[in-house]
Amino acid sequence: MIKRIKIGAGSCGIAAGAGEILDIFKKSFSPYEVVEVGCIGHCYAEPLVEVETDSGSVFYGNVKADEKSINNILALGVEGRFIPAQSRTSKELLKVTALAGRIDPVSIEEYELNGGYLALKKALSMESSAVVEDVKKSGLRGRGGAGFPTGLKWSFLAAKQSDRKFLICNADEGDPGAFMDRSMMESVPHQVLEGMLIGVHATGATEIFIYCRAEYPLALKNLKIAASQIEKKGYDMINGRKINIMIKEGAGAFVCGEETAMINSLEGKRGTPRFRPPFPTDSGYKGYPSLINNVETFANIPVLINEGGESYALIGTQGSKGTKLFALAGDIKNPGLVEVPMGITIGEIVYDLGGAEKGSVKAVQIGGPSGGCIPEDKFDISVDYDSLRSLGAIMGSGGLIAVGKNRCMVETARYFLDFTAKESCGKCTFCRVGTKRMLETLELITKGKGTLEHVEFLEDIGPKIIKGSLCGLGQSAPNPVISTLRFFKHEYLEHVTDKKCSALICNALVELKIDKDKCIKCKLCIKACPVNAISDDFIVNNSLCTRCNSCIEVCPKDAVGRIPAGGAK
Amino acid sequence: MSGLNEVLGSIEKESSFLIKALQSVQHHEGFISDESILKIADHFSIPSAEVEGVVSFYAQFKRTKPGKYVIAVCDGTACHIKGSTLIENWVSDALKIKNGETDETGTFSLELVACLGCCSLAPVMSVNGRVYGKLDRKELLKILKKYQKGEV
Numbered sequence: 030m031i032k033r034i035k036i037g038a039g040s041c042g043i044a045a046g047a048g049e050i051l052d053i054f055k056k057s058f059s060p061y062e063v064v065e066v067g068c069i070g071h072c073y074a075e076p077l078v079e080v081e082t083d084s085g086s087v088f089y090g091n092v093k094a095d096e097k098s099i100n101n102i103l104a105l106g107v108e109g110r111f112i113p114a115q116s117r118t119s120k121e122l123l124k125v126t127a128l129a130g131r132i133d134p135v136s137i138e139e140y141e142l143n144g145g146y147l148a149l150k151k152a153l154s155m156e157s158s159a160v161v162e163d164v165k166k167s168g169l170r171g172r173g174g175a176g177f178p179t180g181l182k183w184s185f186l187a188a189k190q191s192d193r194k195f196l197i198c199n200a201d202e203g204d205p206g207a208f209m210d211r212s213m214m215e216s217v218p219h220q221v222l223e224g225m226l227i228g229v230h231a232t233g234a235t236e237i238f239i240y241c242r243a244e245y246p247l248a249l250k251n252l253k254i255a256a257s258q259i260e261k262k263g264y265d266m267i268n269g270r271k272i273n274i275m276i277k278e279g280a281g282a283f284v285c286g287e288e289t290a291m292i293n294s295l296e297g298k299r300g301t302p303r304f305r306p307p308f309p310t311d312s313g314y315k316g317y318p319s320l321i322n323n324v325e326t327f328a329n330i331p332v333l334i335n336e337g338g339e340s341y342a343l344i345g346t347q348g349s350k351g352t353k354l355f356a357l358a359g360d361i362k363n364p365g366l367v368e369v370p371m372g373i374t375i376g377e378i379v380y381d382l383g384g385a386e387k388g389s390v391k392a393v394q395i396g397g398p399s400g401g402c403i404p405e406d407k408f409d410i411s412v413d414y415d416s417l418r419s420l421g422a423i424m425g426s427g428g429l430i431a432v433g434k435n436r437c438m439v440e441t442a443r444y445f446l447d448f449t450a451k452e453s454c455g456k457c458t459f460c461r462v463g464t465k466r467m468l469e470t471l472e473l474i475t476k477g478k479g480t481l482e483h484v485e486f487l488e489d490i491g492p493k494i495i496k497g498s499l500c501g502l503g504q505s506a507p508n509p510v511i512s513t514l515r516f517f518k519h520e521y522l523e524h525v526t527d528k529k530c531s532a533l534i535c536n537a538l539v540e541l542k543i544d545k546d547k548c549i550k551c552k553l554c555i556k557a558c559p560v561n562a563i564s565d566d567f568i569v570n571n572s573l574c575t576r577c578n579s580c581i582e583v584c585p586k587d588a589v590g591r592i593p594a595g596g597a598k
Numbered sequence: 599m600s601g602l603n604e605v606l607g608s609i610e611k612e613s614s615f616l617i618k619a620l621q622s623v624q625h626h627e628g629f630i631s632d633e634s635i636l637k638i639a640d641h642f643s644i645p646s647a648e649v650e651g652v653v654s655f656y657a658q659f660k661r662t663k664p665g666k667y668v669i670a671v672c673d674g675t676a677c678h679i680k681g682s683t684l685i686e687n688w689v690s691d692a693l694k695i696k697n698g699e700t701d702e703t704g705t706f707s708l709e710l711v712a713c714l715g716c717c718s719l720a721p722v723m724s725v726n727g728r729v730y731g732k733l734d735r736k737e738l739l740k741i742l743k744k745y746q747k748g749e750v
Contacts, residue, residue, distance in 0.1 A: 040714075040715055040716055040729065041715075041716050041718055041719060041731075043729065044716045044719050044722060044729035044730065044731045045719060045731060072718030072719070073718060075718075075719070202715070203712065203713070204675075204713070205673070205674035205675045205676075205678075205712045205713035206674050206675030206676050206713060206717055207713070207715075207717075208713075208715040208716070208717055208718075211715045243621070243658055244711070244713075244714065245715060246727065277617075277618070278617075278618070278621060279658075280617050280620070280621065280657070280658040280659065281656050281657035281658035281712075282655060282657060283712065294617065295614065296613070296614045297613045297614040297615060297616035297617050297618075297652070298616075298652065299651055299652055299655040300655060300656070315614075356717055356718075357718075358675075358676035358717035358718055358720060359675075359676050359679050359680075359720075360679065364676070364717065364718035364720075365718050394675060397675065398675075428675065430675045430676055430679060430717075432679060433679075436679060441678075444675070444678050445675075448712065452712075454655070559691040575687065577684060577688065577691065578681075578684050578735075579688065579691070579735060582734060582735040582736070583735070583736075
């Protein structure tokens with residue numbers, strides 16, 4: 030017997046077509062309640078539909094937006110059923126995301142029915158100092174990147190005497206390739222807010238800010254609904270004081286993820302970082318003591334309080350406790366959001382959870398533009414703050430991109446420097462000019478105009494930028510270059526000495542060629558070429574060709590291919 | 599400009615609301631014009647240069663009028679790895695506009711953005727906020743054609 034139907038309608042789900050499926054369900058006059066839920070993490074199977082029945086749930090993946098598929102689902106047909114691979118489910122540990130995608134994100138009642146706000150009640154029954162102690166005992170470290178112990182940070186704010194104290198949630202998930210925070214805010218906004226309200230009690234904060242990037246409209250919407258529900262239910266009354274919850278939209282500046290830059294932005298100013306000290310817990314928003322934690326950190330708090338700090342600390346490694354969310358993407362079969370215990374290996378994440386074929390991935394990029402790469406031969410490294418740092422990578426916020434064998438590491442490094450050079454706020458000379466010089470040098474190398482001196486220059490300037498920059502952006506901007514130079518120097522050398530890009534990615538080092546034996550003279554390539562670079566006898570004029578790959582895409586016989594330029598081997 | 603007064607009228611005059619004011623004005627007008635900057639400066643009683651400074655700092659704020667359809671090609675890490683540069687090229691070729699440009703008829707604008715957060719569907723782009731994933735050239739041209747014909 031069907032109880033109700035849930036459609037995964039997070040941003041990913043909607044992009045995959047959840048909206049159309051919802052429309053068909055509505056038109057089908059099915060008697061069952063259809064609810065839009067967030068993300069269960071199996072993004073590769075979107076659009077996903079879950080049918081709740083008396084005897085448990087049945088999932089359908091890659092659902093097509095047509096009546097036939099919907100009728101099949103309503104009849105609980107066997108076709109298209111989705112069962113996650115055991116290799117993934119056996120390695121995952123769903124604690125923080127236990128409710129994500131399982132409940133209606135904007136129903137406070139459903140959150141309560143599933144244990145929501147019990148942690149807040151428990152915390153309120155404890156002395157605030159005992160809550161801080163519990164967070165300390167749990168060993169929870171900031172999930173935004175740097176990994177500062179959360180309990181310690183909370184104790185700094187708790188110790189401050191001030192008539193106004195601010196608790197700020199960093200929801201400015203600017204790392205390209207990361208979507209953990211978006212998913213949490215869309216799927217379980219109440220859990221994030223509950224974590225913050227517990228923080229209010231523990232630290233004596235008087236006001237709450239959530240700084241969320243404007244590119245996340247659904248997250249903003251769900252947070253706003255959740256905040257108004259909290260107000261109606263009175264959960265915002267903490268120790269006799271009504272806590273104001275303010276949700277602010279970012280305006281598209283990566284540097285605002287840095288806490289002092291975020292404070293400037295909250296004050297309506299340009300988001301440039303400030304000198305530290307004073308630290309925000311001494312002087313933050315408008316000079317008042319302020320504490321900034323990231324979305325995932327706050328989402329951990331209810332879990333931690335419910336089970337107690339000591340029990341929470343049973344999972345993980347010596348220095349890194351609990352679970353971590355990763356946004357898994359790139360060259361893998363099953364991209365999505367995964368929650369794993371600290372101490373799992375990169376290899377397990379890439380192969381068992383991501384479903385990548387052994388040998389198909391040459392590295393992972395972890396920590397986005399502030400992080401580094403980890404080569405395949407180091408995939409047995411434990412995922413924890415300290416081990417990753419020892420390899421020149423960082424935990425970061427949790428973006429984890431698998432880089433396939435057919436990608437170019439030099440081009441990938443150039444990509445990150447292009448990003449940081451654009452996002453540098455310009456305050457520190459080393460960051461502003463240094464990232465630009467690094468980018469120009471990388472551009473020369475990828476264009477085949479690089480020399481050995483250029484490679485040496487990159488090795489020399491990286492550490493100087495790190496030393497000469499005020500905030501995390503500049504201090505980590507050279508990491509992708511330093512780390513690819515450490516593990517993939519041979520690719521740099523190949524570009525500068527042999528003028529060759531083995532991955533056939535760097536356009537200036539690549540030519541296009543039509544294989545006469547495979548070609549069936551259908552002329553689709555000639556029609557598709559935007560610059561008329563293909564002659565009537567199917568020869569590519571490589572001086573006209575822009576390497577846009579249009580001909581490769583349209584060729585029905587795979588007769589067009591990229592080859593090394595100038596006869597390089 | 600009467601609409602602008604209304605938009606600003608609902609916003610507190612305290613300077614921490616400057617970004618909020620700019621967002622509301624852009625939402626209303628589609629971009630931030632010179633007149634808007636003067637009005638906003640007036641609203642908060644701050645120099646217009648300070649407003650301009652904030653506008654130029656944040657990527658969200660546009661100083662020119664965008665097209666009816668704003669195409670945002672995602673160039674986040676996952677999309678970049680999966681060939682977002684090609685997607686950008688194909689849009690450029692099909693619509694004859696480059697990154698940051700609007701076509702002559704004011705129909706399409708093209709911008710390259712950092713990350714839309716739909717990495718598992720890479721490569722993706724959005725048109726006026728609607729996200730399209732798992733793009734290849736064929737799919738992309740089909741989508742563009744739909745907008746050109748006004749079928750969306």
